[in-house]
Amino acid sequence: MLSAIVAIFLVLLLLNVPVAFVLGSTASVAFLIKGDVPLFVVAQRLFGGMDSFTMLAVPLFILSGAIMDVGGISIRLINLARALVGHLRGGLAQVVVIGEMFFSDISGSTSADTAAIGSVMIPPMVQVGYSRERATAITAAACGMGMLIPPCITMVIYGVIGNLSIAALFAAGFIPAFLMGAALIVQIYIQAGK
Numbered sequence: 001m002l003s004a005i006v007a008i009f010l011v012l013l014l015l016n017v018p019v020a021f022v023l024g025s026t027a028s029v030a031f032l033i034k035g036d037v038p039l040f041v042v043a044q045r046l047f048g049g050m051d052s053f054t055m056l057a058v059p060l061f062i063l064s065g066a067i068m069d070v071g072g073i074s075i076r077l078i079n080l081a082r083a084l085v086g087h088l089r090g091g092l093a094q095v096v097v098i099g100e101m102f103f104s105d106i107s108g109s110t111s112a113d114t115a116a117i118g119s120v121m122i123p124p125m126v127q128v129g130y131s132r133e134r135a136t137a138i139t140a141a142a143c144g145m146g147m148l149i150p151p152c153i154t155m156v157i158y159g160v161i162g163n164l165s166i167a168a169l170f171a172a173g174f175i176p177a178f179l180m181g182a183a184l185i186v187q188i189y190i191q192a193g194k
Helices: 002-014 019-034 040-050 054-071 073-085 091-107 110-127 132-148 153-162 166-193
Strands: none
Touching: 002 019, 019 040, 054 073, 054 091, 054 110, 054 153, 073 091, 073 110, 091 110, 091 132, 091 166, 110 132, 132 166, 153 166
16 A cells, blocks of 8 residues: 555655645545545545645735735835935945845845845846845845744744644744844945945
């Protein structure tokens, strides 16, 4: 039985079937082979796993990030960050950090943040003399901080899986996020002076 299940799993993977369908199909075949578990239990467990009101936040955060990017909010947030810190030494790199903090507060998706901030800020940074690698590293470090800034998809998923208060996780993320942002800004300021 185990060899048949492993064979089905490997064949489906080699046929480039999406991993979620591979896992679901393999589990369903295992239930059919075993025979003592009714097949409606598979559908019931599948629906029960998806029936999470909190997990609904994940696609909605991604949707909000896409809407913000299309609506031009990301450009406006970058302009606000530029007005706040753009005049300082290393200001363009600091705009990335501040803009990421603003954008993370709204979108919740670090990958959406990276795409929006990176596409807007990396080309101007390269034009003013940053190497492409350095501009990318600054953007990646700033966007890595985004998973601490609420609302964040990572915190929502962690709260659901760990049965923790999502509000408490959000409250606990503020201070480390601002400390990390301040540390990045100070580091950029010092390195810009060299």
